[in-house]
Amino acid sequence: MTDEGAGNGKKGRFLDSLTEYARDHRAQHWKGTFSQFLDEIVSREPRRFTRNSHEYIWDMFRWYSDQKRVEGDGSAGKDLFAHELYGVDSALDRVVEYFKAASAGSDVGRRLLLLLGPPSGGKSTLVILVKRALEEYSHTDEGAIYALEGSPLHESPLALIPASLRGEFRETYNVEISGEPSPHSRARLEDEFEGDFLHFPVERIFLSEASRVGVGTYAPHDPSTADIADLVGSVDLSRVAEIGDEGDPRAWSWSGAVYAASRGVLEMIEILKVKREFLYLLLTLTQEKNVKVSRFPLIYLDETIIAHTNLAEFQRFLQEKENEALLDRMVIIKVPYTLGYADEARIYKKLVSRATAFQDVHLDPHALRLAAVFAILTRLGDSEREDLDRSKKVRLYAGEDVEGYSESEVERIRTESPDEGMTGVSPRFVINAISNAITRSEARSLTSMEVLLALKDSIDSDARMESRQKQQWIDLLVVARKDFYNRWVKEDVHKALFASFEEEAQELLDKYLDEVEAMLDQREVEDPITGEIRPPDERFLRSVEEKIRISDSGKHSFRQEVVRKAMVAFKAGEKFTLDSHSRLHEAIEQYLFEERRDVLRLVGSAARPDEEAQQKISAVQERLVLEYGYDVHSAREALNYVTTLLSQE
Numbered sequence: 001m002t003d004e005g006a007g008n009g010k011k012g013r014f015l016d017s018l019t020e021y022a023r024d025h026r027a028q029h030w031k032g033t034f035s036q037f038l039d040e041i042v043s044r045e046p047r048r049f050t051r052n053s054h055e056y057i058w059d060m061f062r063w064y065s066d067q068k069r070v071e072g073d074g075s076a077g078k079d080l081f082a083h084e085l086y087g088v089d090s091a092l093d094r095v096v097e098y099f100k101a102a103s104a105g106s107d108v109g110r111r112l113l114l115l116l117g118p119p120s121g122g123k124s125t126l127v128i129l130v131k132r133a134l135e136e137y138s139h140t141d142e143g144a145i146y147a148l149e150g151s152p153l154h155e156s157p158l159a160l161i162p163a164s165l166r167g168e169f170r171e172t173y174n175v176e177i178s179g180e181p182s183p184h185s186r187a188r189l190e191d192e193f194e195g196d197f198l199h200f201p202v203e204r205i206f207l208s209e210a211s212r213v214g215v216g217t218y219a220p221h222d223p224s225t226a227d228i229a230d231l232v233g234s235v236d237l238s239r240v241a242e243i244g245d246e247g248d249p250r251a252w253s254w255s256g257a258v259y260a261a262s263r264g265v266l267e268m269i270e271i272l273k274v275k276r277e278f279l280y281l282l283l284t285l286t287q288e289k290n291v292k293v294s295r296f297p298l299i300y301l302d303e304t305i306i307a308h309t310n311l312a313e314f315q316r317f318l319q320e321k322e323n324e325a326l327l328d329r330m331v332i333i334k335v336p337y338t339l340g341y342a343d344e345a346r347i348y349k350k351l352v353s354r355a356t357a358f359q360d361v362h363l364d365p366h367a368l369r370l371a372a373v374f375a376i377l378t379r380l381g382d383s384e385r386e387d388l389d390r391s392k393k394v395r396l397y398a399g400e401d402v403e404g405y406s407e408s409e410v411e412r413i414r415t416e417s418p419d420e421g422m423t424g425v426s427p428r429f430v431i432n433a434i435s436n437a438i439t440r441s442e443a444r445s446l447t448s449m450e451v452l453l454a455l456k457d458s459i460d461s462d463a464r465m466e467s468r469q470k471q472q473w474i475d476l477l478v479v480a481r482k483d484f485y486n487r488w489v490k491e492d493v494h495k496a497l498f499a500s501f502e503e504e505a506q507e508l509l510d511k512y513l514d515e516v517e518a519m520l521d522q523r524e525v526e527d528p529i530t531g532e533i534r535p536p537d538e539r540f541l542r543s544v545e546e547k548i549r550i551s552d553s554g555k556h557s558f559r560q561e562v563v564r565k566a567m568v569a570f571k572a573g574e575k576f577t578l579d580s581h582s583r584l585h586e587a588i589e590q591y592l593f594e595e596r597r598d599v600l601r602l603v604g605s606a607a608r609p610d611e612e613a614q615q616k617i618s619a620v621q622e623r624l625v626l627e628y629g630y631d632v633h634s635a636r637e638a639l640n641y642v643t644t645l646l647s648q649e
């Protein structure tokens with residue numbers, strides 16, 4: 001197919017999707033009287049229509065998992081976040097747990113959910129995912145949700161059923177009703193239907209933030225002037241003139257965020273910045289499911305409040321004694337930055353792919369990972385353990401093997417520093433630094449080293465940061481380079497010295513294993529080429545082992561361990577490869593590399609390389625481009641960089 005053909009095919013499919021979407025969204029509308037609602041809708045599956053907001057959200061999580069299971073670990077709920085939020089599993093687990101428990105009737109449902117985390121740590125993203133999924137869910141059959149027509153609170157129609165009949169309703173339908181009609185609907189019921197609620201119109205609603213149905217957001221612009229009316233409304237003077245009675249609910253402006261969010265979710269951004277008066281109102285709303293507005297009796301409201309705040313605000317809040325009681329009424333979930341650099345790099349990838357600045361810009365294969373390592377380094381605390389520096393922690397948290405640390409040890413280290421990830425460099429900082437560098441230089445290709453420089457520039461020019469902090473972060477850039485980048489780039493260049501590195505490495509590994517086995521069994525080996533029988537090649541074994549500083553006294557136990565691992569692989573029906581043993585991996589790479597490093601000396605030599613040397617260098621460069629993700633610019637830089645490293649060794 002030609003490109004154009006493919007494009008047309010895609011466009012055609014998109015049109016199909018649009019058509020399907022429009023059809024789905026049209027077909028589902030429903031409108032009728034209350035008695036039709038009971039008869040046609042509720043009687044089919046009563047439980048669906050008495051769900052409170054927590055139950056509704058929990059069902060949405062499960063629906064999402066059933067529908068879209070593509071990624072994720074299979075635990076209901078977390079699938080919703082899997083595409084967008086990486087490396088913050090334990091926070092997500094706790095959020096999902098909260099809804100599960102609240103939906104099961106636990107008291108947590110009467111406490112406000114507060115996400116506590118550093119800037120740009122994914123809090124808003126988390127809430128947005130919940131909001132968008134709720135909107136989608138409300139369009140499905142399972143998520144169909146109904147309300148009294150025209151009510152700004154879109155309360156459940158079942159709220160019309162008088163208290164005296166609710167017992168009978170329970171016996172008939174086997175579900176419990178809660179809630180009361182809003183003052184607005186109550187007035188309408190009297191005026192238009194003379195109290196005959198069976199004729200009150202009911203409609204299916206679709207949650208939508210844009211239409212202010214079931215999804216609300218409140219952000220304090222300026223806390224000092226913020227008015228509680230933003231949340232609960234106020235008298236609507238233009239309507240008073242029309243209606244003639246200030247006390248009439250229809251003369252009230254019901255535009256407050258708590259009404260918009262009724263039945264669904266209210267997001268409170270930077271909640272601790274708002275006046276205490278706001279906070280009381282919201283806490284009462286979650287606990288008692290009502291709000292008190294001057295001229296009306298208590299107004300019943302069912303909604304889930306998800307609030308967020310950052311650490312600085314939170315600590316200020318904690319310092320005021322009178323806030324202690326308020327804390328009891330919140331469920332606080334920490335949403336820290338991720339501490340895994342692979343996850344962090346994935347965040348950058350996501351952000352980069354969405355930013356126009358990055359289009360057509362080549363980043364070398366380690367650029368984002370390296371920036372991620374730096375970010376994680378800034379988020380860690382210093383350990384009290386003597387030999388555990390931050391670099392080791394970064395590797396341990398990434399699940400890499402570090403000599404002397406077992407998996408259970410890593411868990412212990414994590415619990416020793418519960419505040420890690422609550423401070424440090426944010427993903428936004430890194431992405432801004434890199435995109436600034438791109439726009440400034442109009443570069444089309446950035447190497448890892450250029451990314452580090454961009455980060456350094458951003459730190460230097462950050463007016464808000466103290467100089468001590470600046471220095472510390474700049475030092476960490478150096479740590480990231482030395483402890484990570486040097487290793488990565490050397491490995492790439494080393495591999496590119498070989499036409500087929502993997503094959504040669506595997507051959508060498510097999511040879512090492514054969515010799516070790518023979519040595520341990522005290523038998524002779526047959527040379528595969530000459531066929532001659534000889535004792536195992538101790539010199540060869542040692543020359544491999546010395547690359548990773550295995551001492552003569554330690555060699556025996558090292559060899560035994562290698563053989564043991566090989567046996568495990570063998571029994572599992574797997575091949576013993578470089579990936580099966582990280583230290584041996586390193587040794588083999590070193591060994592092979594030292595055989596070839598002369599080529600690199602040519603790069604650095606002052607004399608103009610002759611043609612043959614030049615060809616060898618070009619071949620390495622080409623392999624870096626073809627097989628290891630470099631472009632011409634970054635391949636050349638990588639070669640030069642590694643050459644310089646070598647000359648310093």
Ligand SMILES: Nc1ncnc2c1ncn2[C@@H]1O[C@H](COP(=O)(O)OP(=O)(O)OP(=O)(O)O)[C@@H](O)[C@H]1O
Pocket residue numbers: 084085086087088117118119120121122123124125126310337338347350351427428
């Ligand atoms: N763990 C993560 N996984 C994936 N993306 C993330 C993660 N953390 C942050 N991001 C991305 O970083 C950007 C900023 O995140 P977001 O706005 O959600 O943070 P926030 O916690 O609300 O920040 P603020 O406190 O500044 O409002 C978003 O584009 C988000 O997708």
Ligand SMILES: [Mg+2]
Pocket residue numbers: 123124125
């Ligand atoms: Mg935010």
